[in-house]
Amino acid sequence: MALSRPGWFPERDAWWAEALGTEVAGHLEPLGIDEEGRLHLRCADPAWARQTTVLSDVITARLNTALATRGSSFAGIVVTPTAQH
Secondary structure, eight states, X not given: OOOXXXXXXXXXXXXXXXXXXXXXXXXXXXXXXXXXXXXXXXXXXHHHHHHHHHTHHHHHHHHHHHHGGGTOOOSEEEEEEOOOO
């Protein structure tokens, strides 16, 4: 599945930590947006990945509030834990 990255996406320092707080933002990496409007996130820690999934509605709402000034929003989030070696 191909993920898109709108023009404002690379400027994540301007919206990422503001929306989620520095601690949460530090555990998640935004990867791109799928064709259904969902933001895909990578998370290195399985516990953070589970918690992010449980709180997906809250996180989506916070991101959408932060992105409102850019005229964008997400339909939801998809969390992908990275493989642990």
